[in-house]
Amino acid sequence: MEVAVKPESAAIRKHRPGFWQAGVLLSALLLALPVIVVFSFVFVPAGEVWRHLVDTVLADYLSNSLLLVVGVAIGVLLLGIPTAWVTTVYEFPGRRLFEWALLLPLAIPAYIIAYTYTGLLDFSGPVQMLLRSVFGWTAGEYAFPEVRSLGGAVLMLSLVLYPYVYMMSRASFLSQSLSMLEAGRVLGAGPWRVFFKLTLPLARPAVVTGVSLALMETLADYGTVQYFGIATFTTGIFRTWFGLNDSAAAAQLAALLMSFVFVLILLEQHSRRRLRFFQTSGRYRHLQRHRLYGYRKWSVVLLCLLPLTFGFLIPAGQLLVWALSIAEETLDQRFFLLVGHTLMLAVTAALITLTLALFLGYGRRLFPSRRVNFAVRLSAMGYAIPGTVIAVGVMLPFAWLDNRIDDAMREFFGLSTGLMFSGTLFILLFAYAVRFLAVSVQSVESGLARVTPNMDDAARSLGYSPGRVLMKVHLPIMRGALFSALLLVFVDVLKELPATLILRPFNFNTLAVRAYELASDERLADSSVAALTIVAVGVIPVILLSRAVSRSGVRDATPT
Amino acid sequence: MAFKSAVSTALVVAVLASTTVLASEEVNLYSARKEELIKPLLDRFSDQTGITINLVTGDADALLQRLQSEGRNSPADLLITTDAGRLHRAMEAGVTQAVTSDALLQGVPAAYREPNGHWYGLSLRARPIFYVKEKVSPTELSSYEDLADPKWAGRICIRSSGNIYNQSLVASMIAHSGEQKSEQWAAGLVKNLARSPKGGDRDQIKAAAAGECDIAVANTYYYGGMLNSNDEAEHQAAAKVAIFWPNQSDRGTHVNVSGAALTAHARNRDNAVKLMEFLVQPESQSWYAEVNYEYPVRDGVAWSDLLQQWGRFKSDNLNLSQLGKYNSQAVMIMDRAGWK
DSSP states (O other): OOOEEOOOOHHHHHHOHHHHHHHHHHHHHHHTTTHHHHHHHGOOOOHHHHEEEETTTTTHHHHHHHHHHHHHHHHHHHHHHHHHHHHEEEEEEEHHHHHTTTGGGGGGGHHHHHHHHHHHSSSHHHHHHHHHHHHHOTSSSSSOOOSSSHHHHHHHHHHHHHHHHHHHHHHHHHHHHHHHHHHHHHTOHHHHIIIIIIIIHHHHHHHHHHHHHHHHHHHHOOOOHHHTTTOOOHHHIIIIISSOOHHHHHHHHHHHHHHHHHHHHHHHHHHTSSSEEEEOOOOOOOOOOEEEOHHHHHHHHHHHHHHEEEEEHHHHHHHHHHHHHHHHHHOSSSHHHHHHHHHHHHHHHHHHHHHHHHHHHHHHHHHHHHHOOOOOOOOHGGSSSOHHHHHHHHHHHHHHHHHHHHHHHHHHHHHHOOOOTSSSSHHHHHHHHHHHHHHHHHHHHHHHHSSSSHEEEEEEEETTOHHHIIIIIHHHHHHHHHHHHHHHHHHHHHOOHHHHHHHHOOOOHHHHHHHHHHHHHHHHHHHHHOOOOOOHHHHHHHHHHHHHHHHHHHHHHHHO | HHHHHHHHHHHHHHHHHHHHEEEEEEEEEEESSSSSGHHHHHHHHHHHHEEEEEEOOOOOHHHHHHHHHGGGOOOEEEEEESSSHHHHHHHTTOOEOOOOOHHHHHHGGGGBBBBTTTTTEEEEOOOOEEEETTTTTTOOOOOOOGGGGGGGGOOEEETTTSSSSHHHHHHHHHHHHHHHHHHHHHHHHHBBBBBOEEEEEEHHHHHHTTSSOOOOOOOOHHHHHHTTOOHHHHHHHHHHHEEEEEOTTTTOOOOOEEEEEEEEOOHHHHHHHHHHHHHHHHHHHHHHHHHHHHHESSOOOOOHHHHHOOOOOOOOOOOOOOEEHHHHHHHHHHHTTTTT
């Protein structure tokens, strides 16, 4: 049974070692550094430029960003929840394949899917060419939906971001106890009623987590909207910063965007403040899938095939066609070095981010004070901030620190230490941690939610220290969630572009940098090998991820 | 004890750090030119001189930001960008230094370098008009100004105003004919657009070839890339349009440069200057034309066959520092004109 309990329990509150709390606050603050740097510009006067923005483009930025967010929210819900539901409770042809394949679009960077669909559906692309030659139409004689529009951007982003919702809600559906669904049925509710009255409300925290990850990434997206010519907050920040050459006004725009995100996060937390869901039933039984027949069977197959086809098969296929035409020239030693660099970065960043998230998430559970709560939320905001803004927010303080250390060393020892932090991979890994902490924290917290406070109490009353409770009780239960956190950050770093582009050291490239350099030079075909490799490398962890999610339901079955 | 070991660790780090900086003959380069379009030339330089080149590529604005925040400890010796506006901005930010040498002064004509030597152009990039041969006669075309004429209503494709090449084009118009006229022009142009701006330069040419508009504005090297593309559809699209060089009877066609600036705190100053000189040598200059269909800045360098086919043209000889000076004004004008 699911029960609602108050989040805090006596045993947790009793023990408050100062160093842990201070450590959590300190590291959260450090990770919030870029956010703080951006907000520090709020007081720099930029009146004239603001007046210009308000007079001309600000309304566009606001309305486009808002429409984009609303559109993507609807898109990811429509694509993510039904697929998660049918693969959990029904048996139909290809179900086992769809279970993991529905996650595949996660491996495709949003700007890459935008480029491929433009290539396909553009006025001069093969689809419209074919239509024109078959029906003898000429320009202007027929209406064809424009890919490079707001609607197109919503579609592109929904197609690659719905897996977050799919994954989170599926994990939640799997972990819901069968006995409750049966109770619902016995009480006379039909399957739809059970779904809307029981399953969905119980899955709400998971669904909200998935949607908020998707929306944060939407707000941070630059590549897609820029290519589609849509003026959003993100493109506006860059236009103000570089075009109008006003970094203060740009930072203020970014601060506005962040405040918006922060308010959303707080609202969401507030709305479910009173309830926390913990699974307490030990009598879990493995779900018996309902076999479908006839037209219902095929409509469910179609339902799953749709996002898979448009979110993965078509764009990956287009990349493959391009890649085959140029593979020979591209696959040299330099290319394998790129792959090596990318993998090394992604693995290291995933491990670092997970460690931090674990520390913060656990700290928040131990000391659910307002201060800690706020600090952790603040540090996890990086996911909604465009990578370039984070990169600069990281670069400014560390370069400053480097230069101060260097000054001091020159003065006292006559030695120059140069750029110890900002000139090395350290700063890049730090930026990744800031950018992707939210992903890890969400996974870690959803894992922590599986551990009931009673378990903490029991372990603590048996004399375990908080650290030992973590090692002996929490980690084994949370293994699946931690694994998900690792894989998600791995895939995200694989795709990450803007921070990598700015912060990487000399002679160091990644696959995303390579793909972008060629694609931004409008050589889509030439960029396809690197892009396809990102996808191919990303597919492996995505498959592992799906198996982790599937198994998570089973693991619950074993009584602890 | 702990303090002592901390100090000695710091010292070891410091010594290591400083020795790596002082090691061997090298040049550290921040380049907004993509690796594909600069590395071969750099490799040739390394082969000839034995000087190693360390490269970071990226967006010009971001590299400039990095240079600024790194201050005097920046490892970069040389900054390369693909437009003059950013070079001007780097100079204004105080991260460049003046350099003069006979080789540079001989190689780069006055319009394409900063008067005091803070930056030098390396290659020329022209932004003419492309017209669909079946639909438009070149006699109908005359100048950029003419693109605001109502006769072109619904017939023009141009990319978004977020793009630096459009910002530079408008900045050049402000430099020539003032803010007010430029704003009227931008408003007129926006009225004539066949579609809301989207995509890159190649996309504009493709749209024109596919019948969505009759004329497009784009940089020539994209057109060159399309003509020599492996992709048959791109090749065919390019074949349907031809270049028109605007403003031949007055100031000339708008051009921009890719260029290089020596950084203020360059540690490998001499080698960096050697690299700059190498990049304006005739052999390097003709490389740009062959590989990326750009024009050499240096007079008297042979053009590739393709560039010769496109014909000689008169280019705007406005000093390109002006493009940087008027850039933010240009962006504001385009915002007000509703140029997306």
